[in-house]
Amino acid sequence: MNKICLALGLLMMPSAYAVQPASPARLDEVVARGVHVMPFDLDKTQHVFTQTDTGGIQQVLAKDANDHKQIGLIRDHLSALAKCFGEGDFSGPMRIHGDTMPGVQDLRTGFSHIQFAYRELADGAQIAYVSTDPKLIAAVHQYFDAQLSDHARHAIPGGSMQHHGH
Numbered sequence: 001m002n003k004i005c006l007a008l009g010l011l012m013m014p015s016a017y018a019v020q021p022a023s024p025a026r027l028d029e030v031v032a033r034g035v036h037v038m039p040f041d042l043d044k045t046q047h048v049f050t051q052t053d054t055g056g057i058q059q060v061l062a063k064d065a066n067d068h069k070q071i072g073l074i075r076d077h078l079s080a081l082a083k084c085f086g087e088g089d090f091s092g093p094m095r096i097h098g099d100t101m102p103g104v105q106d107l108r109t110g111f112s113h114i115q116f117a118y119r120e121l122a123d124g125a126q127i128a129y130v131s132t133d134p135k136l137i138a139a140v141h142q143y144f145d146a147q148l149s150d151h152a153r154h155a156i157p158g159g160s161m162q163h164h165g166h
Contacts, residue, residue: 040073042154045124049144050158055114055129056140057158058147065123078125082118085111085127093143097150103143110136 040060044067048059060078062070084092088111090104097104107114115130129140148155 039077040070044070045074045154047147047155048158049148049155051141051144052128053137055131055137056144057126057128058144059121059124059126059158061121061124071124074124075120078127079118082116082127085114085116085129088112093147097146101143102146103139103141104146106136106139107143110139114140 040062044063046061046063048057048061050057050059058078060074062074064070081092084090085107088108090108090111094101094104099105110131110133113131113133114136115128117128117130119126119128131137131140144157148157
């Protein structure tokens with residue numbers, strides 16, 4: 001098991017419709033696990049999960065566009081995470097959210113039919129999850145919703161987007 005991927009996965013988050021936050025105890029538990037894995041400061045960053053018609057886009061953005069330290073940490077983390085996902089390694093999110101996290105098992109088994117496209121943004125970075133398989137697109141949406149629920153204090157759903165690739 002790739003320890004870098006395992007550590008990186010603590011960051012994942014959810015998506016678009018009204019997702020119920022997890023219980024306060026669960027939120028505390030997720031933050032406690034995430035602090036040891038995510039290199040950036042959760043209180044200085046914002047996670048955005050946007051569902052698209054081909055999957056979704058996960059963004060991590062620095063709240064201060066001039067906070068170059070946080071931006072660098074975000075980019076390092078998400079670029080490595082995209083690489084792990086592209087190899088079918090979802091051990092990190094599973095370690096934080098559990099093996100029964102919605103969508104994650106389908107993502108693990110179908111990873112070769114999903115593109116995990118990393119891209120730098122001015123104030124952070126993103127991973128676009130892109131597939132043509134309806135089952136995998138639904139799994140991305142479920143996965144994003146689970147992330148939003150568990151990371152309710154540090155994540156928001158993005159608006160609905162049509163994703164046309166890059």
